[in-house]
Amino acid sequence: MAITPTPPPSPSPYFKITGLGEKGLGAIATSTIPANTLLFSESPLLKVLHSPSSGIDKAEQVSAAFTALPAHSQTLFLSLAGGAEAGVEGAWKCNNFMLTTDGLENAVFAHASRINHSCDGGENAYWRWEGGKGRIEFWSGKRVEEGEEITHCYRPDWRMGTGNRRLALMGEYGFLCGCVVCEAGVDDLL
Numbered sequence: 001m002a003i004t005p006t007p008p009p010s011p012s013p014y015f016k017i018t019g020l021g022e023k024g025l026g027a028i029a030t031s032t033i034p035a036n037t038l039l040f041s042e043s044p045l046l047k048v049l050h051s052p053s054s055g056i057d058k059a060e061q062v063s064a065a066f067t068a069l070p071a072h073s074q075t076l077f078l079s080l081a082g083g084a085e086a087g088v089e090g091a092w093k094c095n096n097f098m099l100t101t102d103g104l105e106n107a108v109f110a111h112a113s114r115i116n117h118s119c120d121g122g123e124n125a126y127w128r129w130e131g132g133k134g135r136i137e138f139w140s141g142k143r144v145e146e147g148e149e150i151t152h153c154y155r156p157d158w159r160m161g162t163g164n165r166r167l168a169l170m171g172e173y174g175f176l177c178g179c180v181v182c183e184a185g186v187d188d189l190l
């Protein structure tokens with residue numbers, strides 16, 4: 001069973017971070033949020049720009065970038081999901097965002113990493129990387145009711161049926177998806 005750490009402070013006036021059972025921590029709206037609201041923005045805790053021609057693989061780059069972090073940032077990084085069980089590699093696998101479509105720029109964020117996944121259709125938030133500002137922004141994609149969990153879709157298209165989606169998420173991220181779409185148990189996105 002996952003170890004749920006003490007909830008960190010929220011980066012946003014719109015939600016709190018709290019324990020959500022099997023999902024670990026997650027974000028719960030503390031008031032109604034209108035659609036298209038900027039929820040928060042933040043700069044990366046650890047970012048890697050991969051260059052295939054360098055001959056250095058991404059895992060080595062992540063490890064070197066982690067070593068270069070100040071001690072308090074290392075502690076924060078390892079406190080993210082996957083860190084207690086599988087160290088730097090586990091926290092990276094579980095929490096990194098692919099910032100650019102070429103897959104070469106990835107980053108882990110202290111707060112954005114606490115937002116859970118919901119399959120396509122169940123999510124109510126989305127993110128975008130503002131490269132010029134060096135910050136990720138999280139926006140509400142629709143109106144969110146007080147008490148609702150704020151989620152985003154970790155991959156843009158999971159329209160492959162509940163069983164296949166759950167298998168794919170288990171393979172890539174190592175969790176059994178408990179989002180509203182999967183829990184409904186219908187393959188209505190086919």
Ligand SMILES: C[S@@+](CC[C@H](N)C(=O)[O-])C[C@H]1O[C@@H](n2cnc3c(N)ncnc32)[C@H](O)[C@@H]1O
Nearest residue numbers: 023024025081113114115116117175177178179
């Ligand atoms: C990026 S972290 C999200 C925040 C995490 N819940 C935490 O406690 O820090 C991803 C992890 O959260 C959990 N998670 C996220 N979305 C989930 C979902 N739809 N169903 C079940 N677990 C989920 C899984 O343990 C996954 O490996």
